[in-house]
Amino acid sequence: MSRPRSDSETAADPLRPADHADGEASDDITQPALGVVGWLRWGWRQLTSMRTALVLLLLLAIAAVPGSLVPQRSADPNGVRQYFVDNPDLAPVLDKLSLFDVYTSPWFSAIYILLFISLVGCVIPRTKHHFKAMRAKPPRTPARLSRLDAHRAEILEYSDDADAAAAAAAAVDAAQQQLRSSGYRVERYDSARALSVSAERGYLRETGNLVFHGALVGVLLAVGIGGGFTYTGQTVIIEGRTWVNTMLDYTSFNPGRFVDEDALTPYALTLDRFDVTYQPSGSQGSGMAGDFVANLTTQYAGEKTAKGEVRVNHPLDMAGDRVYLMGNGYAPTLTIRDADGDVVFSEAVPFLPQDTNMTSLGVIKVPDGLSDQVGLVGFFYPTQVKLDSGAYTSSYPALINPVVTLDVYVGDLGIDGGVPKSVYTLDTSDMDKLTGVGTDVTSLELAPGETADLPGGRGTVTFENEAPAGAQGYDGSVKRYVSLSIHRDAAAAWVLVFAVLALAGLLAALFVPRRRMWVKAVVQGHTVHLEYAGLARGEDPTLAAAVDQFAVKHLASLAAAAPAAGDGRAAASHPSETTPDVD
Amino acid sequence: MPDATPFSLDSVSVLLVWTAIAIYALAFIAYTVDLSRRGAVAADAKDAAAKVARERELVAVGGSSGGSSVDALRAQETASEAALNAPVGRRERLVWARIGTALTVLGFLFHVGGDVTRGIAAGRVPWSNMYEFALTGTMLIVAVYLGVLFRYDLRFLGTFITGLVVVLLGGTAIWFYTDIVPLMDPLKSVWLVIHVFVASLSTAIFALAFGLSVLQLMQARRERKVAAAATVEASATAVKTGPGFLRTLPSADALESLAYRFAIIGFIFWTFTLIAGSIWANDAWGRYWGFDTKEVWTFVIWVLYAGYIHARATRGWRGSRSAWLSIIGFTAVLFNFTIVNMFFKGLHAYSGLN
Numbered sequence: 001m002s003r004p005r006s007d008s009e010t011a012a013d014p015l016r017p018a019d020h021a022d023g024e025a026s027d028d029i030t031q032p033a034l035g036v037v038g039w040l041r042w043g044w045r046q047l048t049s050m051r052t053a054l055v056l057l058l059l060l061a062i063a064a065v066p067g068s069l070v071p072q073r074s075a076d077p078n079g080v081r082q083y084f085v086d087n088p089d090l091a092p093v094l095d096k097l098s099l100f101d102v103y104t105s106p107w108f109s110a111i112y113i114l115l116f117i118s119l120v121g122c123v124i125p126r127t128k129h130h131f132k133a134m135r136a137k138p139p140r141t142p143a144r145l146s147r148l149d150a151h152r153a154e155i156l157e158y159s160d161d162a163d164a165a166a167a168a169a170a171a172v173d174a175a176q177q178q179l180r181s182s183g184y185r186v187e188r189y190d191s192a193r194a195l196s197v198s199a200e201r202g203y204l205r206e207t208g209n210l211v212f213h214g215a216l217v218g219v220l221l222a223v224g225i226g227g228g229f230t231y232t233g234q235t236v237i238i239e240g241r242t243w244v245n246t247m248l249d250y251t252s253f254n255p256g257r258f259v260d261e262d263a264l265t266p267y268a269l270t271l272d273r274f275d276v277t278y279q280p281s282g283s284q285g286s287g288m289a290g291d292f293v294a295n296l297t298t299q300y301a302g303e304k305t306a307k308g309e310v311r312v313n314h315p316l317d318m319a320g321d322r323v324y325l326m327g328n329g330y331a332p333t334l335t336i337r338d339a340d341g342d343v344v345f346s347e348a349v350p351f352l353p354q355d356t357n358m359t360s361l362g363v364i365k366v367p368d369g370l371s372d373q374v375g376l377v378g379f380f381y382p383t384q385v386k387l388d389s390g391a392y393t394s395s396y397p398a399l400i401n402p403v404v405t406l407d408v409y410v411g412d413l414g415i416d417g418g419v420p421k422s423v424y425t426l427d428t429s430d431m432d433k434l435t436g437v438g439t440d441v442t443s444l445e446l447a448p449g450e451t452a453d454l455p456g457g458r459g460t461v462t463f464e465n466e467a468p469a470g471a472q473g474y475d476g477s478v479k480r481y482v483s484l485s486i487h488r489d490a491a492a493a494w495v496l497v498f499a500v501l502a503l504a505g506l507l508a509a510l511f512v513p514r515r516r517m518w519v520k521a522v523v524q525g526h527t528v529h530l531e532y533a534g535l536a537r538g539e540d541p542t543l544a545a546a547v548d549q550f551a552v553k554h555l556a557s558l559a560a561a562a563p564a565a566g567d568g569r570a571a572a573s574h575p576s577e578t579t580p581d582v583d
Numbered sequence: 584m585p586d587a588t589p590f591s592l593d594s595v596s597v598l599l600v601w602t603a604i605a606i607y608a609l610a611f612i613a614y615t616v617d618l619s620r621r622g623a624v625a626a627d628a629k630d631a632a633a634k635v636a637r638e639r640e641l642v643a644v645g646g647s648s649g650g651s652s653v654d655a656l657r658a659q660e661t662a663s664e665a666a667l668n669a670p671v672g673r674r675e676r677l678v679w680a681r682i683g684t685a686l687t688v689l690g691f692l693f694h695v696g697g698d699v700t701r702g703i704a705a706g707r708v709p710w711s712n713m714y715e716f717a718l719t720g721t722m723l724i725v726a727v728y729l730g731v732l733f734r735y736d737l738r739f740l741g742t743f744i745t746g747l748v749v750v751l752l753g754g755t756a757i758w759f760y761t762d763i764v765p766l767m768d769p770l771k772s773v774w775l776v777i778h779v780f781v782a783s784l785s786t787a788i789f790a791l792a793f794g795l796s797v798l799q800l801m802q803a804r805r806e807r808k809v810a811a812a813a814t815v816e817a818s819a820t821a822v823k824t825g826p827g828f829l830r831t832l833p834s835a836d837a838l839e840s841l842a843y844r845f846a847i848i849g850f851i852f853w854t855f856t857l858i859a860g861s862i863w864a865n866d867a868w869g870r871y872w873g874f875d876t877k878e879v880w881t882f883v884i885w886v887l888y889a890g891y892i893h894a895r896a897t898r899g900w901r902g903s904r905s906a907w908l909s910i911i912g913f914t915a916v917l918f919n920f921t922i923v924n925m926f927f928k929g930l931h932a933y934s935g936l937n
Contacts, residue, residue, distance in 0.1 A: 019897060019898045020896055020897065020898065021896050021897055021898045050897040050898075051897055051899070054894055057890040058886075058887075058890050061887050065883060067874055068929075069927075074873065075875055075929075075930075102874075103874050232870075284765075285764030285765055289768075290765060290766070290767065290768050290771075291768065292768055311768075312768035313769060315866065324869040326869075487870070489870070489871075492871055496862070496871075499861070502854070503851070503854055503858060510851065538896075539843070
């Protein structure tokens with residue numbers, strides 16, 4: 001604080017950084033005092049200055065951009081993998097620069113941490129200051145109100161000096177009343193020469209400002225701390241099967257730092273049926289899928305079962321977890337028998353959809369039971385059609401003409417070494433292909449209910465028809481599955497609370513005008529010189545209008561009060577010649 | 584173009600939109616004529632004033648003349664600020680501006696008609712893909728402009744607004760048209776109505792702030808030149824100070840204060856868009872924030888306008904520098920809507936374009 005100010009004024013100002021536009025220019029070339037403390041103090045002042053905050057804000061905007069140009073591991077891990085394949089030279093360099101993890105990168109973190117330190121460094125002293133200002137009196141009336149931008153003067157004439165003196169007192173009393181009832185904090189500053197009332201309003205503006213910035217810190221803390229208690233897990237449930245909320249049943253699980261994996265609430269979800277509607281072929285948007293519903297039976301440990309459903313936009317709440325529907329597909333049931341006709345494998349196998357018409361890809365691994373380890377790579381077409389090239393594809397996502405084709409591999413599945421392998425891929429490096437492209441034998445091709453021989457007399461494979469007895473067509477012949485995502489985010493509610501607080505603070509900080517207003521009455525003989533003046537504290541485009549409005553209302557109330565005073569003479573008022581043009 | 588039956592509601596909508604574009608184009612021409620006439624009128628007034636000044640100088644024999652152009656500037660500023668705030672009934676009779684505004688209102692009615700019929704044809708809010716969003720967004724730009732005219736005489740922005748809308752709406756009708764298809768599951772939410780509408784509303788308000796900031800920069804440049812010319816003095820002969828219509832516009836300060844007022848309203852709506860979007864994302868995608876490309880750009884725009892608001896309060900940044908931030912901010916808004924929608928991969932894949 002370089003410029004000398006009276007105590008009251010200092011206490012009532014919002015305490016702003018030294019380079020705030022409303023402050024007075026100080027000589028920016030002040031040398032810091034020598035010594036460590038001096039330099040620290042200087043550095044701190046730089047960090048908490050408006051200019052630094054502004055530069056950090058702009059840096060933050062720029063630094064966020066690369067994350068939208070390059071795929072991010074958090075949002076699009078497959079995109080990152082593809083990027084490495086497509087740009088084998090560039091990708092490692094970008095990776096070194098954390099460009100695949102922009103929002104957790106050291107440089108991005110540095111910017112926002114500095115920004116928040118700058119923010120906190122600014123907000124804390126301002127809060128203290130504001131707390132004091134809220135209890136301080138409005139400042140002393142300036143000696144020369146006409147110097148202020150919003151100023152208006154009036155001269156009232158009275159019949160004699162005593163009347164004028166009484167009228168001046170009454171006018172300032174009325175002004176005080178009027179200011180107080182329009183939300184101003186008022187204080188009288190009367191002297192022998194002049195009566196005046198000083199008023200200030202709009203403390204909410206600074207309160208809102210501080211709440212907004214504080215709430216942003218709250219959002220950051222809630223996200224940061226809450227992340228430790230957050231987990232997301234994925235699973236797949238086939239129609240008719242049950243999933244239990246334990247680590248064992250998750251296909252993948254990403255816990256925060258403080259999540260106790262053994263303390264998950266035990267509950268079970270059974271997929272009774274999965275519904276979806278497709279736009280009929282021939283209409284606009286033919287084949288477009290919608291109205292996905294996973295109909296579940298839910299059960300908490302030791303309690304009765306209940307019905308529940310998961311839809312897009314409508315996750316299911318389970319003991320504070322939210323269960324989301326992320327995907328769906330077909331799970332053809334395949335049975336494999338050995339040469340003697342004994343079943344060695346019989347399961348519904350989830351196939352991954354490859355396009356919007358649900359052409360799907362799946363893998364079956366049969367490690368035991370047959371003479372060799374056998375792997376099958378299969379395509380499933382819900383509505384199979386043949387392309388001109390001879391290849392198959394699906395032309396509609398519902399079960400009109402379902403077909404599975406299978407390529408058979410024998411050899412080493414590579415799963416005996418104890419290294420976990422994805423169930424959706426087949427490592428064929430140590431296997432021989434027996435059917436399909438590149439062999440003499442065409443791929444096995446099965447409709448529901450059909451059986452084919454495995455090459456070399458190894459046995460048979462059957463595509464089971466799951467439709468209930470007597471069903472028409474292929475409806476229900478193949479089971480469906482859903483992929484669910486189970487999330488717990490305890491901090492989300494806090495983030496929302498802080499975000500709403502920030503919005504409320506912002507509204508107050510931007511739209512509540514902080515202003516001071518003075519009304520002064522000076523008695524000169526039988527006239528009263530009335531002055532109205534306003535001073536903006538921060539953006540206040542309607543200040544001049546407010547001062548005018550106030551003056552008009554005040555003068556009208558004086559005129560109305562004068563006859564009631566009993567002397568029968570209304571005060572004659574005319575604008576003073578010295579009135580500057582307020583507009 | 585819709586290839587369905589010739590008189591489907593949707594093809595009526597397309598017809599209305601093209602009619603609106605044509606009328607906006609006429610409004611653009613009228614507003615442009617208005618600006619050039621303002622320039623001419625201002626030049627005449629200046630010549631007259633200069634003549635008076637010269638005669639006075641002859642009388643005063645080399646009296647202080649340097650300040651005269653600056654004084655004239657101040658006088659213009661006061662007059663144009665009064666004009667800016669003049670209530671509807673007491674505004675200057677600018678015939679071409681009136682024609683422009685009348686045409687804009689007419690075009691707006693067709694525009695609303697096109698938007699509403701599209702919504703009825705689709706049986707949902709008409710902002711569910713890029714075509715519809717652009718349709719509604721441009722409609723809101725005009726609506727905000729016409730609404731603000733009741734309070735401020737901003738007809739000098741008419742050229743910018745109608746020009747922008749002709750370009751955006753024309754481009755939309757040509758390149759973004761998509762047939763009506765049923766809503767994708769993730770869009771079946773009340774937040775589609777709220778989040779997307781408020782986003783386009785704030786875009787419309789930012790557009791107005793952008794136009795004012797551009798004029799602010801032009802005006803500031805002119806004011807600098809006038810001031811410079813005044814100090815050079817003597818050569819009272821033609822100093823180029825930019826387009827003539829600027830002389831009838833409010834001062835750079837007044838334009839800045841107006842631009843700021845729109846920008847903060849837009850910023851509030853943008854903040855709301857961000858929060859509403861997060862709530863929706865938490866229901867639809869299972870997280871409230873994931874740095875999806877659209878989320879990133881929404882965040883970048885938010886930070887840019889936060890920067891603008893701070894710049895307005897920072898010594899050395901108030902004025903032209905902060906105006907550039909408003910311009911960059913709106914450029915990012917347009918970039919977010921066009922380039923990000925069309926070419927960036929992300930979860931907000933609802934443009935309906937191939």
